[in-house]
Structures are given as structure tokens and as C-alpha cells.
Amino acid sequence: xxxxxxxxxxxxxxxxxxxxxxxxxxxxxxxxxxxxxxxxxxxxxxxxxxxxxxxxxxxxxxxxxxxxxxxxxxxxxxxxxxxxxxxxxxxxxxxxxxxxxxxxxxxxxxxxxxxxxxxxxxxxxxxxxxxxxxxxxxxxxxxxxxxxxxxxxxxxxxxxxxxxxxxxxxxxxxxxxxxxxxxxxxxxxxxxxxxxxxxxxxxxxxxxxxxxxxxxxxxxxxxxxxxxxxxxxxxxxxxxxxxxxxxxxxxxxxxxxxxxxxxxxxxxxxxxxxxxxxxxxxxxxxxxxxxxxxxxxxxxxxxxxxxxxxxxxxxxxxxxxxxxxxxxxxxxxxxxxxxxxxxxxxxxxxxxxxxxxxxxxxxxxxxxxxxxxxxxxxxxxxxxxxxxxxxxxxxxxxxxxxxxxxxxxxxxxxxxxxxxxxxxxxxxxxxxxxxxxxxxxxxxxxxxxxxxxxxxxxxxxxx
Amino acid sequence: xxxxxxxxxxxxxxxxxxxxxxxxxxxxxxxxxxxxxxxxxxxxxxxxxxxxxxxxxxxxxxxxxxxxxxxxxxxxxxxxxxxxxxxxxxxxxxxxxxxxxxxxxxxxxxxxxxxxxxxxxxxxxxxxxxxxxxxxxxxxxxxxxxxxxxxxxxxxxxxxxxxxxxxxxxxxxxxxxxxxxxxxxxxxxxxxxxxxxxxxxxxxxxxxxxxxxxxxxxxxxxxxxxxxxxxxxxxxxxxxxxxxxxxxxxxxxxxxxxxxxxxxxxxxxxxxxxxxxxxxxxxxxxxxxxxxxxxxxxxxxxxxxxxxxxxxxxxxxxxxxxxxxxxxxxxxxxxxxxxxxxxxxxxxxxxxxxxxxxxxxxxxxxxxxxxxxxxxxxxxxxxxxxxxxxxxxxxxxxxxxxxxxxxxxxxxxxxxxxxxxxxxxxxxxxxxxxxxxxxxxxxxxxxxxxxxxxxxxxxxxxx
Numbered sequence: 001x002x003x004x005x006x007x008x009x010x011x012x013x014x015x016x017x018x019x020x021x022x023x024x025x026x027x028x029x030x031x032x033x034x035x036x037x038x039x040x041x042x043x044x045x046x047x048x049x050x051x052x053x054x055x056x057x058x059x060x061x062x063x064x065x066x067x068x069x070x071x072x073x074x075x076x077x078x079x080x081x082x083x084x085x086x087x088x089x090x091x092x093x094x095x096x097x098x099x100x101x102x103x104x105x106x107x108x109x110x111x112x113x114x115x116x117x118x119x120x121x122x123x124x125x126x127x128x129x130x131x132x133x134x135x136x137x138x139x140x141x142x143x144x145x146x147x148x149x150x151x152x153x154x155x156x157x158x159x160x161x162x163x164x165x166x167x168x169x170x171x172x173x174x175x176x177x178x179x180x181x182x183x184x185x186x187x188x189x190x191x192x193x194x195x196x197x198x199x200x201x202x203x204x205x206x207x208x209x210x211x212x213x214x215x216x217x218x219x220x221x222x223x224x225x226x227x228x229x230x231x232x233x234x235x236x237x238x239x240x241x242x243x244x245x246x247x248x249x250x251x252x253x254x255x256x257x258x259x260x261x262x263x264x265x266x267x268x269x270x271x272x273x274x275x276x277x278x279x280x281x282x283x284x285x286x287x288x289x290x291x292x293x294x295x296x297x298x299x300x301x302x303x304x305x306x307x308x309x310x311x312x313x314x315x316x317x318x319x320x321x322x323x324x325x326x327x328x329x330x331x332x333x334x335x336x337x338x339x340x341x342x343x344x345x346x347x348x349x350x351x352x353x354x355x356x357x358x359x360x361x362x363x364x365x366x367x368x369x370x371x372x373x374x375x376x377x378x379x380x381x382x383x384x385x386x387x388x389x390x391x392x393x394x395x396x397x398x399x400x401x402x403x404x405x406x407x408x409x410x411x412x413x414x415x416x417x418x419x420x421x422x423x424x425x426x427x428x429x430x431x432x433x434x435x436x437x438x439x440x441x442x443x444x445x446x447x448x449x450x451x452x453x454x455x456x457x458x459x460x461x462x463x
Numbered sequence: 464x465x466x467x468x469x470x471x472x473x474x475x476x477x478x479x480x481x482x483x484x485x486x487x488x489x490x491x492x493x494x495x496x497x498x499x500x501x502x503x504x505x506x507x508x509x510x511x512x513x514x515x516x517x518x519x520x521x522x523x524x525x526x527x528x529x530x531x532x533x534x535x536x537x538x539x540x541x542x543x544x545x546x547x548x549x550x551x552x553x554x555x556x557x558x559x560x561x562x563x564x565x566x567x568x569x570x571x572x573x574x575x576x577x578x579x580x581x582x583x584x585x586x587x588x589x590x591x592x593x594x595x596x597x598x599x600x601x602x603x604x605x606x607x608x609x610x611x612x613x614x615x616x617x618x619x620x621x622x623x624x625x626x627x628x629x630x631x632x633x634x635x636x637x638x639x640x641x642x643x644x645x646x647x648x649x650x651x652x653x654x655x656x657x658x659x660x661x662x663x664x665x666x667x668x669x670x671x672x673x674x675x676x677x678x679x680x681x682x683x684x685x686x687x688x689x690x691x692x693x694x695x696x697x698x699x700x701x702x703x704x705x706x707x708x709x710x711x712x713x714x715x716x717x718x719x720x721x722x723x724x725x726x727x728x729x730x731x732x733x734x735x736x737x738x739x740x741x742x743x744x745x746x747x748x749x750x751x752x753x754x755x756x757x758x759x760x761x762x763x764x765x766x767x768x769x770x771x772x773x774x775x776x777x778x779x780x781x782x783x784x785x786x787x788x789x790x791x792x793x794x795x796x797x798x799x800x801x802x803x804x805x806x807x808x809x810x811x812x813x814x815x816x817x818x819x820x821x822x823x824x825x826x827x828x829x830x831x832x833x834x835x836x837x838x839x840x841x842x843x844x845x846x847x848x849x850x851x852x853x854x855x856x857x858x859x860x861x862x863x864x865x866x867x868x869x870x871x872x873x874x875x876x877x878x879x880x881x882x883x884x885x886x887x888x889x890x891x892x893x894x895x896x897x898x899x900x901x902x903x904x905x906x907x908x909x910x911x912x913x914x915x916x917x918x919x920x921x922x923x924x925x926x
Binding site: 036038041042166168169170203204267281364366389390393394422424425430441442443444447 | 500501504505582628629631632633666667826829852853856857885887888891904905906907910
């Protein structure tokens with residue numbers, strides 16, 4: 001025992017000095033994280049900024065006048081927060097416009113006429129006047145793909161598939177249904193259908209149809225594609241199931257595809273004090289669909305990103321690396337902002353070490369999804385105890401974000417991280433008329449900004 | 464090495480058999496927990512039941528006709544779910560009634576007249592016509608308690624203290640402000656004030672004042688007490704600060720205290736198959752304040768508790784212990800339901816091992832607060848990995864619930880557990896006109912019911 005004592009003493013001194021260093025760091029960090037959340041909750045600007053974006057501009061689909069206005073808004077707003085540099089980066093974006101006439105109804109074989117609320121899917125061709133056709137229903141997209149061409153030819157296909165309520169993370173349920181909207185028109189056109197109508201991708205029953213991107217395939221007939229509200233879809237499905245009656249569907253949509261248009265990503269940065277050439281991007285997307293106000297999708301991500309850096313500035317934190325806020329254009333229907341950004345920064349020879357995105361709404365933050373190597377994940381997980389007092393508990397491998405995704409092709413060792421808020425209400429609002437400022441809660445939004453800001457601080461220190 | 468091999472072999476067989484038994488249990492449990500959540504999310508009844516309670520009945524303060532109706536609703540509803548027994552338990556409750564006239568305004572020294580939205584605090588005496596007085600403002604309750612009697616005598620006290628935005632768990636911010644509402648009238652009356660007006664306890668700025676219990680002290684003047692909306696309070700505070708001008712406050716409230724009234728707890732149970740004498744109570748409170756519809760507070764807890772047991776029944780689970788659902792009466796202004804229940808079941812010689820309460824709203828569930836001994840906490844924590852797929856992460860010591868609280872005085876070893884949902888939005892709705900069905904999200908509510916049901920299953924098996 002005696003012999004071993006000095007050995008233990010040395011070991012224990014060694015460990016205690018490491019421990020103290022860690023302790024000091026950890027104490028310093030926990031104080032800083034507390035300050036970040038205090039600033040976010042007491043003096044946060046995200047909510048007021050979001051009000052401006054939603055109420056002074058509103059919906060802002062790529063190519064629209066509102067999207068141009070949002071670029072100017074973003075530029076002015078970032079200027080007002082006194083970043084070192086604020087500039088625009090040119091991006092060519094697709095330009096699709098909804099028309100002024102979107103109406104639909106159906107007549108069942110007993111003569112009953114029922115109006116439906118519908119929205120053209122983004123990118124759809126118009127109907128060129130009223131389109132009328134016998135409707136054929138499929139429970140899901142798989143059933144459609146297996147169907148017989150002779151049963152479908154000349155008809156209007158209705159895919160009744162709802163999102164799966166049982167999935168806990170609603171984005172998984174959305175992912176599983178995405179092909180219905182994205183590729184429904186291709187599947188239906190292959191079998192000779194004249195149009196495709198889908199049930200809106202929403203987890204709640206309400207009157208507002210949703211929209212979102214859809215695709216055509218070269219060489220195939222481009223057929224009109226629309227979504228009807230979940231309420232209407234449930235009723236229509238019930239009609240078609242119960243009576244086995246014929247339904248004639250009538251609708252018009254005067255949307256149009258226009259030539260690509262020049263737009264911009266909006267960029268602001270604070271130079272790093274130690275490694276100015278190492279760039280950490282944090283962003284969301286400035287464009288939105290053309291209904292609602294793009295409040296959760298992705299106004300929240302815009303104000304989150306700006307606020308995350310504003311908070312660090314307000315606390316006089318000097319970042320080691322260059323922190324860059326990017327408001328990406330055109331995530332919704334082309335991701336040209338994300339693709340262009342990745343290509344241009346690579347071409348300029350910049351060194352991107354990390355990118356963070358917020359594009360899952362302004363709800364209570366739960367944690368972070370990490371798309372990176374094992375060390376990236378372990379580093380983020382090492383912050384777990386620092387985040388515990390803020391009820392941030394989710395630190396898992398996962399998807400970073402659509403806008404920052406293309407950076408991965410250009411920078412081998414980059415880590416991508418996505419903010420993961422509570423997802424339960426997201427698909428009540430997603431791409432529909434309910435995605436408005438009033439449906440964002442101030443504290444939830446500000447906690448998200450605080451979480452991102454604290455993460456940014458920790459990653460800047462320890463990456 | 465050779466010598467040790469058999470020893471290791473024995474050890475390893477020993478551990479692997481334990482491990483396998485645990486594995487089997489854990490697999491069985493994780494399958495059951497998955498079934499519970501599937502039932503909650505796909506076939507859940509909580510949301511429709513809550514709609515009934517909110518829309519067919521609405522607000523239901525103890526002693527009101529609506530509260531009587533809620534008792535009948537609860538009885539019928541529990542009967543409809545085919546419990547083994549459903550019965551009423553008599554409870555005497557206080558009976559305070561809001562009047563039909565609650566109005567207020569103030570006049571600043573520049574002659575400007577401003578209307579305020581106000582609500583009498585529950586239990587307040589009336590003003591008996593219009594009460595008019597010079598207003599004196601205090602930043603917080605501490606400042607009031609330190610004030611000089613001569614500055615206050617004959618005046619109307621305004622306590623401007625807001626809830627602290629920086630606290631992450633909003634119930635802590637509420638707890639810190641509770642004395643303003645609960646004891647503000649006592650503090651003000653001691654210094655000779657003629658009335659007390661408080662800023663509503665809410666974390667957001669809006670037009671709806673809140674209400675809630677307040678107390679008087681024997682031998683002290685009972686002065687009228689009301690809350691004004693956070694919006695009005697901010698404006699009033701700004702007026703009084705900026706100009707240092709005098710404000711005359713005018714208001715009327717014709718509320719009244721009536722004699723105690725007979726009411727009931729509503730109780731239903733499923734007999735335990737192994738230990739029928741061991742009782743596990745799960746409940747919420749049936750009464751609400753008299754504004755809004757008591758949707759989050761505590762309609763959510765009512766439907767949560769009923770649904771937690773309904774799900775286990777639907778899955779043909781035979782509980783080992785007796786599971787008892789209790790809809791407590793009068794949590795809001797007296798807790799007579801909780802107190803009476805504890806005394807009566809003790810007097811009957813029942814053995815209560817555990818009680819669970821849901822009274823923090825129908826928001827996304829985050830975990831459980833455990834008020835019990837170390838083993839209780841460790842047992843609940845041992846379920847952590849089973850709950851992880853459902854994003855339930857919070858397993859901490861904490862408060863069980865007001866209604867189940869009195870059981871602790873009667874049963875030494877009882878464990879009390881409270882469901883902990885996300886608290887960020889709770890004080891937007893709490894005790895105000897916004898606590899309506901429309902502000903409850905179906906999935907969030909159903910996930911709460913699933914969490915409670917899974918916990919009930921696990922506790923029944925392993926307690």
C-alpha cells in the first residue's frame with residue numbers, strides 16, 4: 001500500500017489537473033451558454049424579425065416580386081446588425097407562377113356536387129380551361145404503380161394515401177409520402193392518366209390544401225397535378241369507397257412555367273480572429289411556397305440563423321473561425337441557392353469546415369442531427385451536459401439540410417448539422433395557408449435561436 | 464489462463480442468462496410500448512373526448528352548473544369505456560361566482576382615458592359599484608412589502624411584475640410569481656390599500672387577462688383583487704414610468720362568494736389480476752377556471768388519464784394491480800377533490816402504492832417528474848431506453864401534481880409521478896380565454912396519452 005501511494009499521488013495530480021482544465025472550460029462554457037439563452041429569451045430579436053418577413057412581405061416563391069423584396073429585406077436586416085460584410089450572390093432560379101383560377105369539384109353518380117379546395121403542385125402544367133374526367137382512386141402510390149393501363153387511360157387519378165400517424169418524427173412520415181407528390185404525375189402519366197390529384201401531405205384534417213414540388217419525366221406526357229385538402233380527400237375517399245359509385249372530377253388551374261430568373265443568396269459574415277480562412281456557414285432558406293407566409297418554412301430558419309450570430313456579437317464573442325450567415329434562395333423548387341453557393345465557394349478556393357441549417361420550423365428545440373464523421377458526432381455529443389438545462393437532448397446522426405447539402409460534394413471533411421425542433425405540429429402548417437406568423441410561438445422560436453447560437457459558439461471553439 | 468477459463472465460463476453463463484431474461488423482458492416491453500403508441504396515434508380517443516368536454520360543456524368552475532354537467536359527462540364517458548366500476552365520490556367545494564360586470568379604465572394626469580381588460584381573481588370580493596382610486600405602482604411584490612404605509616393608504620396598488628422569460632421551464636417562472644396573485648391582496652391590505660391590480664401571469668403579450676386563486680388573511684381588510692392583461696399592464700407601466708404622472712384607476716366587479724356546494728370526484732377502475740388491493744391512481748382535474756374551456760388546464764389531463772387506461776384495455780392488458788382513473792373536482796380553488804379523495808381512501812383502508820397526474824397541458828410529452836424515494840426514481844429511470852424512440856427524455860425528481868399530493872400524507876411509501884409536457888406555450892393559455900380546444904394539437908395530446916399509458920403499463924409490471 002505504502003509503495004503505491006506516490007504512484008497514486010502522481011496519477012491523481014495528473015488527472016486532477018486535466019479535470020480542472022476541463023472543469024474550467026466547462027464552467028466557462030456553461031456560463032456562456034447561459035448568457036446565450038438569456039439574451040435569446042430576454043432580448044431576442046427573432047420574433048420581431050419574423051413578423052417583418054411574414055407581414056411586410058409574406059409568401060415569397062422564387063422568381064416572384066416578393067422573393068426580390070425578401071432579398072432586399074435580408075440585405076438591409078443583416079446590414080442593420082452590423083456584420084463585417086454583407087453581400088448578394090447571384091443565383092439563377094426557376095420561375096413557376098400559380099394562376100388566379102384554381103377551382104375544383106366532383107359529381108358522384110347520385111348527382112351530388114361537392115366543391116374541393118385544391119392547389120396546383122409547384123411546377124405543374126395548367127389545365128387550359130376546365131378539365132373533366134372520370135376519377136379512379138388508389139389507396140397508395142404502390143397500388144397505382146401496379147395498376148393496369150387499360151383501367152387508367154384517359155382518367156383522373158386520385159391517390160388517397162395519408163401520412164402515417166404512427167411515426168414519431170413526422171419528417172419520416174413526410175419522407176415516406178414524398179414520392180406521391182414528387183413522382184405521382186410520372187406514375188400516372190405512364191399509365192395514360194390525364195391528371196393526378198393527391199391528398200395533401202398533412203397530419204391533421206383541415207381545409208387548407210398543401211403544395212410543393214413535383215417532377216415530370218422527359219418524353220412522357222406532362223399532366224396537371226394538384227393536391228386537395230385532407231378534409232376533402234377523406235370525404236372523397238369515403239364517397240368512392242362506400243358507394244363504389246363513379247365520380248366525375250372537374251377542375252381548372254392556370255399556372256404557368258416562365259423562363260428562369262436572376263435572384264440572390266444573401267450573405268453576411270464575421271471574420272474569424274484565429275482562422276479567418278475556416279468558414280462556418282449557418283443558414284436557412286429565404287424563399288417559401290406561395291401560400292401562407294412561409295413562417296415556419298423557413299422564415300424561422302432565416303431569423304434563427306441571423307439571431308444565432310447576432311447573440312454572439314451582442315455578447316462580444318470573438319469567433320476563432322469566420323462565421324457566415326446565408327439566406328439561401330430557391331430551396332423549395334430547385335435548390336439553386338444551395339447548389340450555386342457550394343459551387344461558387346469551392347471555385348473561390350474557400351475552406352468550409354462546417355455548415356448548420358435550420359429548416360424544420362420554429363418549434364421547441366429538441367437537439368441536433370449530425371451528418372458528418374464519427375468525430376463530428378462525438379464532438380456534438382460532448383456538449384450534451386451543457387445543453388441539458390435547456391432540455392436539449394437529441395444528438396443523433398441525421399440530415400443536415402437541403403441548402404447546405406451540396407457543400408458535402410465539394411468539401412470532403414465538412415460536417416453538416418441540422419437543428420431538430422419538435423416536429424409534431426410542422427405538417428399542420430407545411431406548404432399551406434396556415435404557415436403564418438400567428439402560428440409561431442415566440443418562446444419556442446427564441447429557444448431555437450438560443451440553441452443554435454450556443455451550438456455555434458461551442459463548435460467554433462472546439463471544432 | 465487455463466485455470467481461470469471454467470470460472471469465466473460460469474460467470475459468463477450466469478451473466479448471459481440474466482442478460483437474456485432482461486433482453487426478453489425488454490423486447491416484450493418495447494413491443495408493448497410500441498403498440499401503446501400505435502393505438503394512441505392511430506386510434507386515439509383523447510382528442511375527440513376533449514372536444515366534447517370543451518365544446519359541449521366548456522368552462523367548469525367548482526360549484527357551477529357546468530361543473531355538475533362535467534361530472535355527469537365524466538361518469539357517462541367512463542361508463543362508455545366499459546371499466547369494471549364507475550362511481551362518484553362526494554366532495555364539498557367552495558363556490559365563488561364571477562359577476563356579469565367586470566370593467567376597468569384609467570385616466571392619466573394628461574386626461575387620457577384608457578380601457579383595460581381585467582378579470583377578478585378567484586375568491587375576490589366585489590367592488591360594490593365603481594371603485595375609484597389613485598394608483599400606486601410597484602415593480603414587484605418585494606417592493607410592495609418594503610413600502611411605507613403612508614404612501615399606500617387608500618390607494619389602488621398595481622404590481623407590474625412580469626414572469627421571468629429566462630427560466631427554461633415555465634412552471635418555475637410561474638411558481639416564482641405565484642405569490643403576487645396568491646398573496647398580493649394580503650400584502651396590499653396590510654399597508655392600507657383599497658384594492659390590488661396585478662399583471663396577468665402569462666409569458667406572452669396579449670389582450671386576455673388571466674385569473675386564478677387568491678387568498679385573504681383573517682382579521683385583515685378583504686380588498687378587491689384583479690388581473691389586467693399583459694398588454695394592458697405593459698402600457699400602464701410605461702405610462703406610470705415615463706411621465707411619473709398620476710393615474711386614477713376605476714373599476715367594477717360584481718363577483719360573489721356563495722356557500723359551499725356538494726360536488727363529486729368521478730372514479731373508474733379495473734381490478735388488478737394479481738394484487739387487486741394495490742391501487743394505482745391516475746388522474747387530472749375536471750374543474751377549470753371560468754374563462755376559456757379548460758382545454759389544457761386540465762381537460763388534457765382528464766382525457767389523458769382516461770385514455771391511458773383505455774389503451775391498455777384495448778390491447779387486452781391485464782393489470783397486476785388495480786388501476787383507478789380519478790377525475791378530481793376543485794383543483795383550481797381549494798383542492799377539495801384531492802384532499803377528500805386521500806382522506807376517504809385512507810379511511811376505507813385501501814392500499815395506495817402509486818399515483819400519476821397529468822396537469823401541465825396537452826403539449827408534446829418530454830418525460831416524468833418523480834416525487835418518491837430513490838428506488839422509485841431509479842425504477843422510472845430504468846425505462847429510459849424504452850421511451851427513447853418516442854423522444855421522451857426527462858426523468859427527474861419533481862412535483863407529482865396538486866390533486867394527488869394529499870395522498871402522500873396518508874401513504875408513507877407512495878410514489879407520485881407527474882407527466883411533464885413541453886411547457887413553452889402553457890402560460891399563453893393558462894387561466895385565460897385562450898385555453899380552448901383549438902389550441903390543443905391532436906398529435907401532441909395523443910403522444911401524451913401514449914406516454915402515460917406506457918408508463919402505467921411499465922409501473923404496473925415492475926413497481
